[in-house]
Amino acid sequence: MTTDNLTNWRVLALFMLGTFFSVAVVWYLRAEPNMPVPYVIAEDDGMMCLQGNMGRKALLLIENYSRNHPAFLQMSDFFWEKNQSVYQLPYGTQGSEEILLKVLALTMRYDMPDRVQSLPCWRCVVVGNGHRLKNSSLGDVINKYDIVMRLNNAPVHKYEHDVGNKTTLRLFYPESADFDPHLQNNPDSLMVLVPFKTPDIQWLKAVLNNEKRSRKGFWKSPPLIWDVKPENVRILNPYFMEVTASKLLNVSIKPPRKNKEKPTTGLLAITFALHICDVVHIAGFGYPETTNKKQTIHYYEQITLTSMADSDHNVSHEAQAIRRLLEARIIRNLTRF
């Protein structure tokens, strides 16, 4: 090789290196969700995975949206009083630090399992418990997502054709916990406790540690035996409940709370997905008209809207929030909403 040739190769190599870095920098800037890159909403981005897209879309509706919050509580949050939470449960951890530290010492794991972490893209479907899943035949479609989130005690067994049989995460609280978690989940499903109140954390400690259970403080008896491996249990960071209430529903979370409205696990799961997933689709969301007293609301049981009358949830208010997300194309629906 002559000197000239060598120089040419060097110039070419430098040029290519330079191009590579520019592309990398541009890619990095585009992927940074907090950069105000103008976002053009695509007609139909379906299952395509564009990293950074979710961040830009969510910023349109959620002020100060950030993907930097840990999904789950970790033991280190409560050592040396690191996280001085401003709010009490369900919007923060103030006053529950001690019991949380004890439970987190039992579960030992605070992150997504490796098999989820290693996925290049997190395409998520949040499966609501709504009646519209009945006869939907969506089972195979739902199973294809990278992450399938389910809610409360929604069954899978015998409903596979409509709701699938894959459960990556299940969000629940003690009163909504399944009595037979093995039947309704996969051996590696993550069971994610949504803590509404301190007794919820005491319940988790008692069932994991096989201590004396108390029924005090619950509005419905939670399972006294709940056979799940501690390493499959997580506690959701209350940050997502705070965002759901204050940003998606615009209800005040500062005490004294005159408005008792609290988000449902369903809306909470959508908010959570918006913060961790690259694609968020929903199925089985939506309630019948408030005047429709006969229509059952779930795909697996015969209860109607009347059963929600005394709850602190406002389903029409939540429907407005979900509709805004759908209209801004931040999420998509697999069933009529």
Ligand SMILES: *[C@@H]1O[C@H](CO)[C@@H](O)[C@H](O)[C@H]1NC(C)=O
């Ligand atoms: C957004 O963040 C800014 C700066 O931290 C803060 O002043 C503002 O109150 C936040 N807005 C909301 C709605 O959280």
Ligand SMILES: *[C@@H]1O[C@H](CO)[C@@H](O)[C@H](O)[C@H]1NC(C)=O
């Ligand atoms: C703990 O603090 C970190 C950093 O300030 C924050 O991102 C995280 O959401 C906090 N976690 C909780 C549970 O408040």
Ligand SMILES: *[C@@H]1O[C@H](CO)[C@@H](O)[C@H](O)[C@H]1NC(C)=O
């Ligand atoms: C579902 O299909 C069954 C059997 O065809 C039918 O009896 C039932 O009415 C259908 N339910 C709904 C909600 O479509």
Ligand SMILES: *[C@@H]1O[C@H](CO)[C@@H](O)[C@H](O)[C@H]1NC(C)=O
């Ligand atoms: C779901 O069902 C299919 C077909 O029966 C089966 O092959 C698969 O292992 C099941 N998946 C899980 C996660 O249970």
Ligand SMILES: *[C@@H]1O[C@H](CO)[C@@H](O)[C@H](O)[C@H]1NC(C)=O
């Ligand atoms: C949120 O609620 C407050 C007080 O209830 C109100 O002043 C404000 O306009 C609302 N913001 C939005 C975006 O609806």
Ligand SMILES: *[C@@H]1O[C@H](CO)[C@@H](O)[C@H](O)[C@H]1NC(C)=O
């Ligand atoms: C529920 O939300 C709707 C729509 O925001 C509102 O009009 C209604 O007053 C709320 N109901 C209650 C009981 O607060």
Ligand SMILES: *[C@@H]1O[C@H](CO)[C@@H](O)[C@H](O)[C@H]1NC(C)=O
């Ligand atoms: C999503 O909801 C809209 C409004 O109800 C409906 O027109 C559309 O068909 C739904 N999409 C699917 C895939 O069901």
